[in-house]
Amino acid sequence: MGVLVNGLAPNGQLTNASALIRALLQYAEIIDPWARNVAGVMVNDVARRDESLWKTAGKMLGRELKKEILYAPTGRILSQLQDEQVSLIKSIPEEAAERVHRLAEMNIVTGARAATIAKEIMATEGVSKSKAMLIARTETSRAASNLVQARAQYAGSDGYFWRTSKDSDVRPSHAAMEGRFVNWNEPPTLDKMKGHAGCFPNCRCYAEPHFPTLGV
Numbered sequence: 001m002g003v004l005v006n007g008l009a010p011n012g013q014l015t016n017a018s019a020l021i022r023a024l025l026q027y028a029e030i031i032d033p034w035a036r037n038v039a040g041v042m043v044n045d046v047a048r049r050d051e052s053l054w055k056t057a058g059k060m061l062g063r064e065l066k067k068e069i070l071y072a073p074t075g076r077i078l079s080q081l082q083d084e085q086v087s088l089i090k091s092i093p094e095e096a097a098e099r100v101h102r103l104a105e106m107n108i109v110t111g112a113r114a115a116t117i118a119k120e121i122m123a124t125e126g127v128s129k130s131k132a133m134l135i136a137r138t139e140t141s142r143a144a145s146n147l148v149q150a151r152a153q154y155a156g157s158d159g160y161f162w163r164t165s166k167d168s169d170v171r172p173s174h175a176a177m178e179g180r181f182v183n184w185n186e187p188p189t190l191d192k193m194k195g196h197a198g199c200f201p202n203c204r205c206y207a208e209p210h211f212p213t214l215g216v
Contacts, residue, residue: 001124004024005124006125021101024096028091028094029090031090035090038085038089040082042139043082050148072150073150073154077146081143081146089132091131092131092135096128100124137202141199141204142199145196145197148160148206148207149184149196156212157211158183158210159182159184159209159210160182160207160208161181161182162174162180162207163205163208164205165204170205171191177190177205182197187199
């Protein structure tokens with residue numbers, strides 16, 4: 001993306017906004033196979049770690065429940081997660097194209113200073129990198145949370161206890177959830193967003209499943 005921006009808007013001079021926008025949108029389509037592969041590797045890695053954790057935790061849950069958890073039908077969840085992550089990866093150049101379009105309009109409509117426009121155009125690559133890092137952190141955690149939910153519910157879990165990392169980086173709204181019971185069918189709303197533990201942007205919280213028949 002940096003190559004495209006620097007090549008078609010050298011030194012922030014947006015001489016042909018349409019060409020840069022087209023290039024970014026075409027790039028979004030070109031990376032589809034790569035994005036699908038990257039998303040697949042990430043989802044499968046999370047799935048392997050999730051299975052390993054359940055094998056360890058299963059020792060205290062009993063043989064039959066352990067078997068039920070490990071053989072839960074997670075294929076649909078994994079496929080859905082991969083598709084969603086491909087869309088998010090492709091959204092990076094698409095959002096960059098939209099940003100360039102807005103900057104071009106700003107230049108025409110408001111007559112903004114050339115130096116200001118140039119600075120904003122050159123920041124496009126940095127914005128995209130930040131978005132990529134946010135996706136990587138959030139989606140890995142969300143994938144793990146969704147797998148825990150799928151396996152736990154299949155085995156009869158009605159909900160979970162919210163657990164945090166218990167450090168100074170935990171958001172106040174999330175810290176307040178520590179130890180609270182959450183029904184799988186009723187995700188809480190925190191900071192105007194709804195979701196389960198681990199499914200929020202940059203969230204490091206996790207769900208500790210509750211199995212009513214076992215009292216754990």
